[in-house]
């Protein structure tokens with residue numbers, strides 16, 4: 001069993017070593033050291049790329065329930081008030097709570113390493129949730145298939161809810177997502193001779209503005225969609241006309257049809273920019289995640305469990321336009337995801353995110369109770 005102080009130490013240690021998707025080398029080693037220090041009698045440990053599976057053998061097996069935690073950090077320069085356990089990986093931060101997700105999984109796993117569960121449990125420490133995605137290749141792996149999972153569960157921290165809150169719903173919880181990378185190629189030149197060049201900073205600026213019309217003009221207002229451009233990059237010096245620019249963003253929708261429609265509109269606008277600015281554009285949709293859709297029977301059962309538990313403040317929430325490759329597990333295996341309140345003034349993907357660590361022991365106790 002891990003004590004509250006040990007759990008907090010683990011979270012703080014993990015917080016200091018955020019690594020991007022499929023680079024979670026130190027994170028994997030750190031987790032393995034803890035997992036290997038637990039009683040091994042019921043455990044089978046296997047690594048998968050930078051991820052880990054830990055199978056816990058049950059006493060009287062009738063099913064296998066999987067619990068998944070994601071492992072990767074984000075390319076964000078930390079701006080929290082932390083002084084003693086700030087990220088030591090310059091430019092990277094656990095700004096999406098995966099340090100808490102892993103700590104909670106370890107806490108629950110440690111309980112079952114000491115107290116053999118009735119049925120089997122599988123703990124999945126999954127790389128690359130923020131991109132390019134670890135869930136789909138895990139599902140396709142022979143290693144994962146050997147465990148024959150009957151039910152799967154995961155959580156995500158929710159900065160906007162107080163500690164003690166569990167928020168979830170039956171059906172759609174998270175959106176369909178697609179990354180978006182557009183490269184514009186034109187003709188560079190001297191800043192004083194714009195008539196001899198095709199300026200990709202100007203072309204990219206027009207495109208970014210036009211992309212904003214898709215949700216407002218092409219998506220049914222009663223439906224929902226998001227086109228967010230998070231990066232615009234181009235040029236090398238203030239007096240040189242840029243021959244290249246790059247736009248990076250993400251698309252979010254409630255339905256596959258709307259995702260298709262938004263992509264069609266992007267492609268049409270890209271053609272217009274090519275024609276209008278006499279340049280060449282290419283589109284790469286990067287990683288695409290399917291929606292997170294909570295299965296009715298298991299989610300209803302978890303909602304009833306949470307309602308009956310005095311320590312839990314249960315919220316039936318609305319769906320969000322966040323994405324999660326956990327959706328791929330739910331395409332194949334019954335299960336659900338829920339939000340865990342961590343009460344931070346600053347939200348997910350914010351350099352100042354400071355989750356309340358009391359949420360860790362609350363989550364471990366609640367999940368142990370649900371899974372035992």
Ligand SMILES: CC(=O)N[C@@H](CCC[C@H](N)C(=O)O)C(=O)O
Nearest residue numbers: 130131177178179250322323324
């Ligand atoms: C919970 C959360 O914040 N998830 C990420 C998932 C990223 C998906 C992909 N890399 C993309 O940007 O489309 C999110 O941004 O919602």
